[in-house]
Amino acid sequence: MAATDIAKGQGDGRSAARRRRARSVSGTLLSLALTMLGLLLITFIIGRVMPIDPVLKVVGDRASQAQYDAAYQAMGLDRPLYVQFARYLGDVLTGDFGRSISTGQLVVDDILRVFPATVELATLGTLIGVLIGVPLGVIAAARRGGIVDQVARVVALVGYSMPIFWLGLMGLLVFYGILGWVGGPGRQGIIYDGMIPTVTGLILVDSLIAGDWGAFQDAFSHIILPASLLGYFSLAYISRMTRSFMLEQLSAEYITTARVKGLSERAVIWRHAFRNISIPLVTVIALSFGSLLEGSVLTEIIFSWPGLGQYITKALLSGDMNAVLGGTVVVGTCFVLLNILSDILYRVLDPRSK
Amino acid sequence: MTLLSVRNLRVTFPTRQGTFEAVRGVSFDLGRERLGVVGESGSGKSMTGRAILGLVRPPGRVTADRMELDGQSILNLPERRMRRIRGRRISMVMQDPKFSLNPVMTVGDQIMEAYRLHAGGAKHAARDKALEMLRAVQIRDPERVMAAYPHEVSGGMGQRIMIAMMLAPDPEILIADEPTSALDVSVRTEVLNIMDRLVRDRGMGLIFISHDLNLVAQFCDRVLIMYAGRIVETLAAKDLHQARHPYTQGLLNSLPRLDAPQDRLPVLQRQDAWREGDTITQSLDTEFPGGL
């Protein structure tokens, strides 16, 4: 009886999933703390391996040996590694990533300034990915092998195979250089630069708050191309995952039940199957948002977008390790928090986890 | 008197090795009676039930000389018309309530959905009907169960909920596909009795699909024995021990009996000859056994 074996397997999987989800909150927090500790340890190690001498960066090339030694000691580099790591932990926990050598500002201030630009871009990209990718995946699964399914397959395949920075360049060439439909690189045109008071740091939102319709249009024409680009990659991933989740649900017994009731195919798909995949989809969307935060590194370079990705890359090329590590920790933290958040949402949304 | 009439039903699936025939020429009539369909897994008994409901998905194909519900053909109807038959006139209860109920919808929503789809009407009327149906399947605290999710109820209760849901739109025929195989032995009889009583009270036709010969003999009026996609024998349940077909005899002999204990039960020796042979039609027109 192969069918019952499969059924049994699913049953075990489900109860295991339930147990996993029923893990206590303290367990989640402990694992969060351990992951963060590991993340900081890795960035710390990377910082120590760096061939650039941090002391020289501070005191300059022409410092005397005495000045150098004083700075060396002041930075705690003479202490054992674990003491240095403990200090680093303490600094990071109090939000102190040191001073950026290239901008001269506190790294934490720099990050607070550039991060909203990245968030704005990634959010809009994810929105595009969800709004197109989810229906595409659902229809592809419902009409398996049909035209929409074929199109979705090609769209995803191209998305998985295309270098994002190259597609960005080509987009800039076509839509900005040739057609002139969108604004060029940067977040705003020159005339609006610095005209909008910063409230949230998200220019689309800030310009609406300021009631400046022209600034909003300008900002929109600048963000739409990079956001669509990120949206395309998000769409490729989300539509694939949606399709495979849907196929799994559509072969479930309760779908037969729904059909036996005499429900229309639309009700079967959206009211029954989709409601079941909406829970794991939350995780997929969170992951996709996280990968756009990261994927924006290359996009930001192409579009001169003043966000975290550009900040990290610039710092990297100028050997500004404080800024690089600070940025890495922030993105890593976002990843971890997104994971936890999707875990929590899972528990809230899934009636089985109560 | 005949609710459903099926002649020469065939279900085929194309595979790489050629077409596979899951059902090969099944014929029977169903009245307001309880008809058992017995066979081992892969004998085509479940597929027969699904073909009647028009649930064989492409690339599977269903053909028949005749498939009529109350004298009207329901063979390969357009999906839109078939939907008005499913649930309202023919319904089905499946094997395991753990999988056949939607895990993220409350029990109440699922029952009301089935009822409102066919009866329409206001939400509170559907709610009253759902509560009534839950009481009919002897659920003691229907208000609480209405708000529960499927994982919060036991297997036996889940199957009673399935029965309530599927009978809410008052269908004429219920197909029960191994309705108790996934349940604990202790609740099987209870669930079967509830189903049996409801089907009798409403004068419905029941197609009871099972691999359990004794169970079917106990609960049905008439039994079809299926092997490799065809019916090899049709019997009144009370005449089961007079079975003539060697497959049926083999099945009966492979069961332990208290009144005739054996040291070692014989293993069923299958013969290729059973796959072929004439389609059973001679016993189709026998009188329905009494009791209804």
Place this chain on the structure above:
Amino acid sequence: MNQTRRDWLLSDAPQTRAQARWGSLYQGWLTFRGNTLAMLGLIVLVLLIGMAIFAPWLAPQSPFTQDLAGRLQPPSAEHWLGTDALGRDILSRLIHGSRITLFIVGTVALIAPVIGLFIGTVAGFAGGWVDQVLMRITDIFLAFPKLILALAFVAALGASITNAVLALALTAWPPYARLARAETLTIRHADFIAAARLQGAGPLRLLVKHIWPLCVSSLIVRVALDMAGIILSAAGLGFLGLGAQPPMPEWGAMISDGRTYILDFWWVAAMPGIAIFIVSMAFNLLGDGLRDVLDPKGAKE
């Protein structure tokens, strides 16, 4: 193929282990050959390998010879794909660049799964605290944004091809470890492992002779599917100037070179991008085909 050899390969009752092995390989090949797109991917990759091997003979010109008078020329009969900002022939640079691409992808695809296989099987086989510690480390690496971690690694180690390969391998192994551990857990208590143990096989022998071979096929599928991602990441590092250093004709770096001229001389950036796209597409198609052959369960996604 002559009839008797085909029969030998497709025999239902193989006489020797070798025959069974060849037979199943042949069956797999038949399935794979039936997948047109996967075959296309394979052909593209064979051509790419050929191109890398015979690069000096195939390339019409040297990839390094500069000709400032003939810089930024559009595609023409002389320069099929045009010339770059230093007057170098783009086609020749692309042909030579295939060597770098294959080197990076090949090395990463060799290192990362081996690390993952080792960590995953040891964790799954040993269990207990070893498993806990190793999987916790894996989780930490998984929690990191991959590209940014690779960036930070390269920044710390210095920009070069070798370091780019190391950084990519260091960020790519955790999924393989997870996969290998899951496989190990399912076969750890299998009867044939118990049988081998009763024959006196030590843990090392069990691991190397019995567990590793069974993990390999699912790892291969995973590697094939990841290759495209590795190419894209490597090109990304090259684009940022963190991979191959000038004047090496690395495709990502070539795009970066053409970026400045994108609005007027589009071909400088466009051509290497198309090359990257074709190759990673070929790997994706190949991976899909291999998955159908080696992992029929995953094939239906």
